[in-house]
Amino acid sequence: xxxxxxxxxxxxxxxxxxxxxxxxxxxxxxxxxxxxxxxxxxxxxxxxxxxxxxxxxxxxxxxxxxxxxxxxxxxxxxxxxxxxxxxxxxxxxxxxxxxxxxxxxxxxxxxxxxxxxxxxxxxxxxxxxxxxxxxxxxxxxxxxxxxxxxxxxxxxxxxxxxx
Numbered sequence: 001x002x003x004x005x006x007x008x009x010x011x012x013x014x015x016x017x018x019x020x021x022x023x024x025x026x027x028x029x030x031x032x033x034x035x036x037x038x039x040x041x042x043x044x045x046x047x048x049x050x051x052x053x054x055x056x057x058x059x060x061x062x063x064x065x066x067x068x069x070x071x072x073x074x075x076x077x078x079x080x081x082x083x084x085x086x087x088x089x090x091x092x093x094x095x096x097x098x099x100x101x102x103x104x105x106x107x108x109x110x111x112x113x114x115x116x117x118x119x120x121x122x123x124x125x126x127x128x129x130x131x132x133x134x135x136x137x138x139x140x141x142x143x144x145x146x147x148x149x150x151x152x153x154x155x156x157x158x159x160x161x162x163x
Contacts (some may be wrong), residue, residue: 006109020148045061057149060148061150065089068143078131082101084099085123097143099116099117101141105132105135107135111132125163133158134160136161137155139153
């Protein structure tokens, strides 16, 4: 039996190729249905189609020239505090604005969160946010005051819990 199998080795080629094709198909289906983080932007195709709006917003940002200064501090193991200071190019505080922030962990963009900061003092807005992991985050900030909308994005590292 073994001698006949070794003499006719070519018979193993189709068996090997069919086994490899079945294994590759199973791997493809597993990766397609698994809930792995892919980091795809929500509504990315719509954003790409409306690129002109992004350019107009950049022009508005250049016209307004607001200064947005975020501060991220750790409150406990699963909570961070966000402080945002907003002023215009003449150092006048921006008050009574709606401040929305999209918090995106760079290591797993599918864990993104949204928060609206509350007005605290002149030009300052605060809020707290539960976080799932330490590391580098991107904060996409939008500040809306009246008819003006200013957007910015910054990256900050979330400090580890000190014990």
